[in-house]
Amino acid sequence: MRGVVMYTAGDVRVEERDDPKIVEPTDAIVKLTATCICGSDLWPYRGIEPADHQVMGHEYVGVVEEVGSEVKNVKVGDFVVGSFVISDNTCEICQAGFQSKCVHAEFVAQTIGTQAEKARIPHADGTLVATPGQPEPELIPSLLAASDVLGTGWYAAVAADAGPGKTVAVVGDGAVGLMAVLAAKQLGAERIIAMSRHPERQKLARYYGATDIVEERGEEGVAKIKELTGGLGAHSVVEAVGTQESFMQAVGATRGGGHLGYVGVNYDVKIPGIELFFAGIHTLGGPAPVRRFLPDLIQLIWDRKIDPGKVFDLTLPLEQAPEGYKAMDERRATKVILTF
């Protein structure tokens, strides 16, 4: 099969890879319908993380081609959406809703690599969710988004305790930030402040439910959020950038007793304990337990109540993955979908 391999930073190739096979009785082989490039794929691309002939990709939708003998919840022919973290969905941690910390957790990005025609998905019953039927083609991008970017933005909004009566501030206008805006709206937030300087993304943020746009960053951004919230700060803040500055901006924008949800941090972020302490806020972060939300997200998409797929602004065939990486690296695209 054809699949993406990153030889080293900046050097992405599409080449022949072995077809995946069932290894464990809990595995499924999925023939992918679409996959995509994640903001986090740019870390090795830019040399921030090491890359040495690494298979790439962790977002995926497709049709089940083969299942192991113990797989019960999905069957051959099912259209499925999977989480970017493998989970058994039965252990105590999964049952508490934290499937990304499952005792069998495994990152699809590191060992499987779904920027490819097919993928072996371990713990298929606990990782994949079948859609109610074969989807209309226009639903594919949205279903794909559920696999990570929507699931992650949704988790960020839940972690920030977004809900009725709440003012939610979203730091970051990348795909995850935009999905957090969508999620905050769905969760019933009263006011949604998108922090963005990018006119096109501001437009999309407003489309997804942002009521206010703040262009200022850092301390000025914090001051602006305070000004908009009677001096108190936002009830709920989503951090969807992951730099030192953005993290501290998010801390500063959260009111005392408020909630900060964060879904990615760079390796060099060091949080000053004393600042976090005196902020007096709740925090919740980590790789999103997408599997917790998948059934509901699939239904919302199926019922055309949300259209997260709009976050993809460039569609390329898998063979042109290198151009997709380049477009995202150069910020010509927010998020690239790869098709077959």
Add this chain to the structure above:
Amino acid sequence: MRGVVMYTAGDVRVEERDDPKIVEPTDAIVKLTATCICGSDLWPYRGIEPADHQVMGHEYVGVVEEVGSEVKNVKVGDFVVGSFVISDNTCEICQAGFQSKCVHAEFVAQTIGTQAEKARIPHADGTLVATPGQPEPELIPSLLAASDVLGTGWYAAVAADAGPGKTVAVVGDGAVGLMAVLAAKQLGAERIIAMSRHPERQKLARYYGATDIVEERGEEGVAKIKELTGGLGAHSVVEAVGTQESFMQAVGATRGGGHLGYVGVNYDVKIPGIELFFAGIHTLGGPAPVRRFLPDLIQLIWDRKIDPGKVFDLTLPLEQAPEGYKAMDERRATKVILTF
């Protein structure tokens, strides 16, 4: 009146200070019955924080001697317990239960200094709580504990989401850690693991409800907690030390999706963002909103359901405050009560 002043690190004196007077109509003057020395008072004593002729003390119980014209909830003659942070208890932040982040928040330690015969308490209605009557003398230490050390330990346990069915690990066997053990027990925790190497404090921890003692620290301590919890980590972890090592020990001891409550950090603690991220845990910290818990804590003490006062292991008259500081600094005492 007589009161404690810290001239500089290590130099504590009891000397004449001006009697406090009503300044604002929301003030009350309290004649103190007892006060005490806090672990945090040792920071300037040891030169970790600056001290320059600074009034000391922020824990207090006593009898209301005078009230301003707008004070309604307490009256002259009432026996009162107050929080170590001033709050109006009416603003939006207070109403959400985060009185230590009140829009009128003021630290008693910095401006008032309750290691003295009397104290002016601003926002008396929102800061003080009257006991049901004049307390029996043996209740005084416990009521005094509610002012900070019990309230803080209680908050830490609440922040860690301690409750029925939960395994709670407490990092730190100081007075706050011991109070967190007491709180976890009251909140219905199933298992309470005290991390302590000190035989006397282990004994007190068991008295307050600890079911297990772990003597290991750092990574070994984390490994031991994992061993005791089926490899998962504790549901709830209280951090009651405040060093880099103890904070990261607490992070490591918390299971994915679990809760970490922390109630003090040193100025030099830097939390590696990536470690906190991949831990996938809830955190809540900050100066405890003691005022939220005071009515319930007073009632529990009044009904003799809890006896936090046992945490005081040295009683001295105010005039001997310097010896009290010395005893705590040299770890001859866990917590010193000062009487009149």
